[in-house]
Amino acid sequence: MSDPTTASIGPLLRTKLYAPRVTRELVDRPRLAGHVGRPALLLVSAPAGFGKSTLLAQLLSGGTGSSVAWLSLDAGDSDPATYWAYVLAALRTAVPGLGVQAQDLLDSRGAPITSVLTSLLNELAASQEEVVLVLDDYHVIHDPAIHEAMTFLVDHLPPQLRLVVATRSDPPLSLPRLRARGELVEVRAADLRFTEQETSAYFDAMGLSLSAPEVSTLEDRTEGWAAALQLAALSLQDRADTAGFIDGFAGDDRHVVDYLVEEVVHRQPEAVRDFLLRTSVLPRLSGPLADAVTGRTDGRAMLATLDRDNLFLVPLDDQRRWYRYHHLFADMLQARLLDELPGETPELHRRASAWHEQDGDIGAAIEHALAAGDAERAAGLVEAVRPAMTKERREAQLRRWMEALPDEVYARRPVLANGYVGALMSTGETRGAEPRLRLAEHWVERAGTTPSGELPDGLLVASQDEWHRLPGWVKIHRAGLALMAGDVAATMQHAQDAIAVLQAGDDLGHGAATALMGLARWRTGDVAGAEAAYAETIRRFELVGHVADILGCAVTLADLQLAQGRLTDAERTYRDALALTVRPPATTVRGTPDMHVGLSEILNERGDLDGAREQLRLAQALGDHLGLPKHPHRRRIAEAAILTADGDLDGALTLLDEAEQVYDLDFSPDARPLGAIRARVWIRQGRPDLALGWAEARDLSVQDEPGYLREFEHVTLARALLAQGDDRAAGLLERLLAAAETGGRCGSVLEIAALLALARQRTGDQDAATAALARALELAEPEGYARIFTDEGPAMESLLGVAARRGLAPAYVARLRRAPGRAPAEPQLPGALVDPLSDRELDVLRLLASELNGPEIARHLVVSLNTVRTHTKNIYAKLGVGSRRAAVRRGEQLGLLRR
Amino acid sequence: MSDAVTYEIRIQGRLGDRWAAWFDGMEIVATDDGTTLIRGRIADQAALHGLIQKVRDLGLPLLSVTRTDTPTPTGPTS
Structure with a gap:
């Protein structure tokens, strides 16, 4: 669904993967380095400005024998698709080429994140590389799905991967369990506070010669808070009256960092002060972006100055193009901006939004538009970027933006309203869908009365193409809602309506509508009709290259062909789908093992047990994590079928029990x-x-x-x-x-x-x-x-x-x-008995079918007559009969007498 | 209907009035004992947690969070 009129969300920001360099004036802190060791998880949990990132940069720069993958998180990463894309990108900076399959899975539609992680962990476990993954500022992550997946990751860490999490709040990652297993080392605020000795060493390194009492006073007043010490050092530089400053600082009970920022900012020239305040709204800044926001032209020079003067500017790349302010410093500046230039903040955000839009980072443009309180602007951007984000499966982020928009903006934006319904339904939710869908329908109906080609009055759309697609998609969503509500007749009707109004070239739309139609027909038992619909769905999805969706449809299509007794066609369906997965560019497509399971069942049905086993082996080699939601269930059923054919019925039953545990409901x-x-x-x-x-x-x-x-x-x-x-x-x-x-x-x-x-x-x-x-x-x-x-x-x-x-x-x-x-x-x-006959009992039963009497049977078997009687009694009980004749007849029925 | 209630958040250290805008117009009261009260109406629990997060992000030691009124009763009480 490539559409030149819609925007893309923009590539991953390399700046987030930049590991901070160790700078000159750092103090070695051997007591911390010694404490850390090499745990599976190193948690550095302390408030802002405690020197977490700096400590990590120091620890990891010392040649640990592992490559370092660094990821600086920000609020926009609290979306599973975005988060894991960045994690994989970070890992690739450490180990080039790592996680290709995991990336394929992440890119494919709807693969559970555990699949992505399983693939990644398997790859790491088999590799020689050792990686330390650093997640800085983890406290910005609020999405429970990310925490859950992180817990899974932590629980399955291979020795090749260690995690370092720096955060202001303890993450919900089953820490007690890790502590108990001794796999967690924590560095907390108390550990990070500078000791008097370190404080002294720090001021020395900064070229400030302070007396022991002065150091002690500063250490006391700042409580060893790294950011405060750094600010104090800045305030002391080039100051004649060191003692006066220290006395004033010590005698004041104002918030220590607030006081010091005030000191530092006040010592700056007016132009610098103004620059600092106005650019403080930017989570990251470059010269051109700063210029756009301040309306000045000295952005690049100003950043170079700030960088040189060590004014809490953190470089985000080696070229020193992108920077961010230290978070604590930025917050302090923003508070001043709000106080000193009230009312300017929205305009600054609006300018940043416009610049990012131009620059192609629509995500940042949306965040700034929302921060500016400019809902219309944000809505337009979200609407424009929706198709691309849907394709990238970033519906969670999309939903968060859409939920941040006030109801009013939807009233004139039917494409956005309809997109909201799609984002909801993609996560299996229907709550809140109805009013938005009705709104979209209302505009479609109104447009029906306007002259063709003209947009109705008051309508806002980001893309004309999307508007023209809307009538069909509104119907598709109607059909989807009807299916989720279990209304087959309505599903069919809406799907038919959708096909009637969808644009000829909207292959994704036609594919979705015919799939819904197929499902509805299938439920009514119209297998031939359903098969025709699914064949069309697959044809349409092939045109747009949605291979993972095709594999899902192939399972359904093959099921429908099997229902019609067409083993050969079903086999071709699976083999054609498999061929798509190996077509270049060869990627691992989710659903590939499902094709092998399908083939296994067909071969088994034909009596080709070896072939069936081989297909199952291929599926297992790929792994359950590469399968569609129903794969773990279907794979076990196919395996049970092979065990059944082998005669291992108990084994088959065990597998069926397992299959029951992993059943995943869908709409088929x-x-x-x-x-x-x-x-x-x-x-x-x-x-x-x-x-x-x-x-x-x-x-x-x-x-x-x-x-x-x-x-x-x-x-x-x-x-x-x-x-x-x-x-x-x-x-x-x-x-x-x-x-x-x-x-x-x-x-x-x-x-x-x-x-x-x-x-x-x-x-x-x-x-x-x-x-x-x-x-x-x-x-x-x-x-x-x-x-x-x-x-x-x-x-x-x-x-x-x-x-x-x-x-x-x-x-x-x-x-x-x-x-x-x-x-x-x-x-x-x-x-064929609850309690089968033993070999000896079978021997006795066969002799009972002969003319021999009891003693003769005993002689024949070289046992006592009593033994024969005991066997006979057992045989009668097991067969549920009371006489020799009945036993023989029952044995005949059960085929027990042939040998 | 609003769930808004008044909260008092006490932090260690003194913050000036200028922080009022940062804390969305909450009242900032410096006290004699070297602590600061951030006081005001808070829309709901989510807003309260947002506020506490702001306190955290400034590295301010949090001393207490107190609700200082009760929500408007929806019916007669005895």
């Missing part, structure tokens, strides 16, 4: 609920009673009206009944088959038909059984389905035998009859 219908999958494993274990209990809890019954959303569950119920020898299965299957045929869900049809064949064979209706089997084979053969037949045991084997004799799909049936997938299914049959 859950057509194959986990409960039903588990019930199917129970049935294979010979525990159909458990499956029936599940069905009862799910309120499933043979009388139910067949419907798409419960189809998989109903088929599972039919399987349970069939396993119990309950003839009601046949009737249920007949009705399910008719519904699936009508709905065009051939994937269901072939499974139901295969089961119906088994049911009809049980009831002795061989012709009906063969007819049903013929239907199943007809659909399954071209797609290469295997499991659907080979997993069904001896009854299906004998049915396939009949099919072979009657010449049904001969080549295919022959292949199925010798399918390797069948072999693992067989050992399961003895387990």
Whole structure:
């Protein structure tokens, strides 16, 4: 969605990654350096001006053997996307090329931050590099999501990465736990206070020779506060009456820094004073920016002077182009500005905003416009930058700006109002969306009555293009809200309306609208319609290069194709999507492991277990953290399917339990609920009673009206009944088959038909059984389905035998009859009991089926008669029978007598 | 309806009147014991925390935060 008329947010500021240099007049503080060591987390927590950053610069300049990644945070970084982008950029200054995959993930739509961090931590853990990440001014971070992710990072730090956090308030990072583990070292205000010795050394270094009592007085009055000592030194420079100053200072009870700033500022020439006050509103400043704000032309020279005179100016680059004032000093100056030049502050911010807008840093322009109280200006800028920020997934920052804007500005800005709805919905929220959306709709309706091409009176838009896109997007958001409210009919209607009014070239819009339409159709069971919609969505997203979105849609599209019994098409869907991920520039696209899981399921369905395992291995090698939200769930289900095929049913159940824990709800219908999958494993274990209990809890019954959303569950119920020898299965299957045929869900049809064949064979209706089997084979053969037949045991084997004799799909049936997938299914049959028979009991049961009497069996097995009786009793109990004949019959049913 | 109530924030050290504008028009009262009171109506809890943050950013030792009135009762009280 590149649009030349909309602004971009501007690149990352290199100045924030600039590690402060150690300057000349610093005092070595070995007592602190010795204290610090090399903990996983070094927390430097103290008020402003205590010399936190300086200490760190000193500690880290000494060649620690680690590279240093420095990040100076500011208020604008309290947004997860911005914050982590800067963290990665900072790490790359230390280790070039680090975190490429993490960056890809951060850039892809909606990847959870734990995925980004997992990728980063894995990479660090495997590397030889040691990195110290310094986060300066962490107290500006208020977003709980950042703290949470930081806690995750701290909890998983590899030895290669150490963290240093400098802050004015203790961060919420589970410090007690770290303390307990001895992984935290703290440097606090008390540690940072200058001792008398250090104070003395400091004044010496500044070229001031003070007497011991004078040093002691200053140390006492400043309480070792670094900023105050520095200000005192400045005040003392070139002053004849040192003693007079110290006496005056000591005898005053004013706030120590306030007093000293006053002293320092008052000693400056008027031009410097004025410059300091007016530029104090700037979080960072350069010569040209200062000129724009002060209306003067001496910005660059003034900064050089201040820098030389050490007036609390912190350089932000080696070229000395950008600076900031020391925070404490800036606050002191701003308080004076407000007092001495009341009413000027907004204008200064407005000028800074205009300069930054020109310079292309729209984020800074917005911050200054908000600080100026110029809501209209801020609104225009936010509106202009919204498309780019949405694309960069910085909706959290966008929302914060939008929330800072008063309601009135939205009244004339429908594009902004609609953008607000989009930002809300992207974070899964609907509260507050309705009035804004209605406002946008109102303008769209009004525009309908104005002559084409003209903007309605009173309308404000940052971009004509965005205004022309608005009618479609308003409808898309309507459809989205309807879907979130569970109203399928309204979703469909609004999505249709959206498609009707969207501009032809708005591919993102068309993609979003057709996806909503597809979801709505899917919910009504119209799988063919939903498939067509999703195919269109993918086509549109390909045009705008949204590969991560395409992978998400591919899973849905493949599901829809599988529902129609089209394994080959589903496989192509996954393979095409995979091909997109390796197209240059090759990046790691979130959702790639999902494609492998999908392929694994398809290959397994075809009986290609090795292929299925290989795909699963590829997915695991990429890692869950690269998957879409549902990936951890689906991966485990695919793995359970392979274990099931291997005969490890208990292992499969364990995985299904795990899958249940990681289920992530989204808007696609859950057509194959986990409960039903588990019930199917129970049935294979010979525990159909458990499956029936599940069905009862799910309120499933043979009388139910067949419907798409419960189809998989109903088929599972039919399987349970069939396993119990309950003839009601046949009737249920007949009705399910008719519904699936009508709905065009051939994937269901072939499974139901295969089961119906088994049911009809049980009831002795061989012709009906063969007819049903013929239907199943007809659909399954071209797609290469295997499991659907080979997993069904001896009854299906004998049915396939009949099919072979009657010449049904001969080549295919022959292949199925010798399918390797069948072999693992067989050992399961003895387990078709809650408590399977032991090998010895099976031996006894087989002899019970013979003509031998008890003593003969005992002799045959070389055991005592009593032992045989004990085995027999156990066999009867396990089979739930009371006689030898019944036991043999039951054993036959369960396929226990063949060897 | 406003949740505004009056708060008194006491800090160590003396601040001049000139700080009133910085503290959004709050009253600045220097006391004899070398402490300063920052006093005034505060819109809500968020505003109070914002104010305390400003105190923190100046490195002012915070001594106490006291609410000096109660919100207007919404109904008759006994």
